[in-house]
Structures are given as structure tokens and as C-alpha cells.
Amino acid sequence: MFKGLVGLVTGGASGLGRATAEQLVKQGGRVVICDLPSSSGQEAAKQLGENSTFVPIDVTSEKDVKNALQRTFDKFGRLDVTVNCAGVATAARVYNFKKDQPFDLKSFQKTIEVNLIGTFNVIRLSAGLIGKNAPDADGQRGVIINTASVAAFDGQIGQAAYSASKAGVVGMTLPIARDLAKQGIRVVTIAPGLFRTPMMQSLPEPAIKQLEASVPFPSRLGQPREFALLVQSIIQNPMLNGETIRLDGSLRMQP
Numbered sequence: 001m002f003k004g005l006v007g008l009v010t011g012g013a014s015g016l017g018r019a020t021a022e023q024l025v026k027q028g029g030r031v032v033i034c035d036l037p038s039s040s041g042q043e044a045a046k047q048l049g050e051n052s053t054f055v056p057i058d059v060t061s062e063k064d065v066k067n068a069l070q071r072t073f074d075k076f077g078r079l080d081v082t083v084n085c086a087g088v089a090t091a092a093r094v095y096n097f098k099k100d101q102p103f104d105l106k107s108f109q110k111t112i113e114v115n116l117i118g119t120f121n122v123i124r125l126s127a128g129l130i131g132k133n134a135p136d137a138d139g140q141r142g143v144i145i146n147t148a149s150v151a152a153f154d155g156q157i158g159q160a161a162y163s164a165s166k167a168g169v170v171g172m173t174l175p176i177a178r179d180l181a182k183q184g185i186r187v188v189t190i191a192p193g194l195f196r197t198p199m200m201q202s203l204p205e206p207a208i209k210q211l212e213a214s215v216p217f218p219s220r221l222g223q224p225r226e227f228a229l230l231v232q233s234i235i236q237n238p239m240l241n242g243e244t245i246r247l248d249g250s251l252r253m254q255p
């Protein structure tokens with residue numbers, strides 16, 4: 001299905017990004033897994049075989065992302081799809097009255113830096129390489145897919161930084177899609193609900209159970225593969241553009 005397609009997946013060593021990289025390769029594509037040097041990206045790429053390679057990056061670094069794009073071009077000769085999955089989650093009250101402590105400003109800044117600015121950094125640099133492709137019969141050169149969260153819309157107590165970062169991703173989706181339309185590059189964002197990944201597993205087990213039960217149907221955590229299937233649909237459907245799609249079993253998170 002994706003024969004000849006080259007994808008770059010940030011956060012590709014774990015969770016939703018890893019499932020996406022697996023799905024792209026399973027469908028005949030080739031994939032560059034980008035993740036932190038400390039991640040298990042090398043092992044993930046090895047598992048996927050010769051159609052995959054790992055490039056260690058921090059998404060907030062211009063130098064790292066430029067290097068990853070150069071490596072993509074050197075190894076596979078082009079880039080068709082960028083999927084932004086790299087992200088971090090933080091949880092703290094705006095002011096902890098028990099400890100008389102405000103939200104740590106550095107933690108707020110770091111969350112915005114990785115989730116919002118890092119995503120934009122990868123988008124802006126990827127666009128240059130995708131834009132070099134010859135357009136297909138429809139005028140399309142490629143697709144950029146971002147990952148927000150339902151927390152962009154119904155963030156819980158403690159999610160001020162995380163929700164702000166993800167709302168930023170939602171907010172920039174349409175203007176960037178409009179901006180890149182002339183080049184035939186689509187931009188679509190997925191807002192996942194609750195998925196079984198290492199990030200989700202960092203929550204306390206009772207909280208996971210409570211969240212899981214609050215998903216109307218199917219009343220369970222999503223499987224990373226189900227996220228990857230939406231990525232696949234977005235790639236395949238040329239009319240999807242400039243939109244954020246919730247993938248959440250109709251969950252609306254409670255305060």
C-alpha cells in the first residue's frame with residue numbers, strides 16, 4: 001500500500017510513535033525513527049529491519065532535526081510523511097496550597113518547549129524536504145501529521161501546561177495547512193483520548209482505571225495500533241486537511 005513512501009516519526013521509539021513506525025513499514029513504507037538518544041529507538045529500528053533507521057534527536061533542536069532530515073535524504077532519497085509523536089506529560093496544581101508551592105515555571109516552559117515548539121520545529125524543517133517532491137496527479141507533495149490530545153479541549157486539574165501545549169498544536173494546524181497548501185502539503189492533527197503507552201502507565205493505577213471507565217465506548221484504553229490506523233487513513237485520504245480529529249471513544253474527561 002505504501003510502497004516507496006518514506007516517513008519520519010518523532011517519538012518513534014515508544015508508544016504511539018512506535019506503533020506508527022511499525023504500521024508504515026508493515027504497509028511497505030520506509031521509516032526514520034527519531035527520538036531522544038536515551039530512548040530505545042535503535043532497538044525499535046533494528047526490529048523493523050532494513051526499511052527503518054534510527055536518528056537520535058531532541059525535537060527542540062534545530063541542528064538535530066536538520067541532521068535527521070539530511071540522514072533521511074541520504075538513506076531513502078525523499079520524505080513523504082512526517083508524524084510528530086514526541087511529547088512529554090506534566091501534572092501539577094497551579095498552586096499547591098498544601099505545600100504552599102506554585103507550579104514550577106521551568107516545568108511549564110519545558111512542556112511548551114517539547115510539545116509545541118518542538119512540533120513546530122519539526123514541521124517547519126520537514127516542510128522544506130517534503131516540498132522538494134514532485135507533485136502527484138492531485139498536486140500533493142506530502143503530509144504532516146501532529147499529535148495533540150483531548151486535553152487540548154478538556155484538560156483535567158493539573159494539566160495547565162500539557163493542555164496549553166496541546167491546544168497550541170491544535171491552534172496552529174489550520175494556519176499551517178493554509179500556509180503549505182500552495183506546495184500541496186497537507187497538515188492534520190490527531191487528538192487522542194487515552195492510549196495504553198508508557199506515558200499513560202506513568203499515572204497511578206487507580207487513576208488509569210477511573211479514566212478507562214469514563215470512556216463511553218469502547219470502555220478501555222486505546223491500543224497504539226488504533227492510532228497508527230488513523231495515521232494510515234490520513235495518509236490515504238487526500239481530502240483530510242487543516243483539521244484536528246479526536247480519537248477517543250467519545251470520551252470527555254472530567255475535571
Ligand SMILES: CC(=O)CC(=O)SCCNC(=O)CCNC(=O)[C@H](O)C(C)(C)COP(=O)(O)OP(=O)(O)OC[C@H]1O[C@@H](n2cnc3c(N)ncnc32)[C@H](O)[C@@H]1OP(=O)(O)O
Binds near residue numbers: 151156192199210
Ligand atoms: C496523556 C494524554 O494526553 C491523555 C490525558 O490527558 S490522560 C489524563 C491525565 N490526567 C492527569 O494527568 C491528571 C493530572 N492531575 C493529577 O494528577 C492531580 O490532580 C494532581 C497531581 C495535579 C493534584 O494532586 P493532588 O493535589 O494530590 O490532587 P487531589 O485532587 O487531592 O487528588 C489526588 C488523588 O487523585 C488521583 N488522581 C490522579 N490523577 C487522576 C485522574 N486523572 N483522575 C482521577 N484521579 C486521579 C491520585 O491517584 C490521588 O489519589 P490518592 O489520593 O488515592 O493518592
Ligand SMILES: NC(=O)C1=CN([C@@H]2O[C@H](COP(=O)(O)OP(=O)(O)OC[C@H]3O[C@@H](n4cnc5c(N)ncnc54)[C@H](O)[C@@H]3O)[C@@H](O)[C@H]2O)C=CC1
Binds near residue numbers: 035191
Ligand atoms: N498515551 C496517551 O494516552 C496519549 C498520548 N498523547 C500524545 O501522544 C504522543 C505520544 O505519546 P505516547 O506514545 O503515549 O508516549 P511515550 O512516552 O510512550 O512516547 C513519547 C516519546 O517521545 C519521546 N520524546 C520526549 N521528548 C522528546 C524530545 N524532546 N525529543 C525527541 N523525542 C522526545 C520519548 O523519548 C518517547 O519515546 C505524545 O505527544 C503525547 O502527548 C496524547 C493523548 C493521549
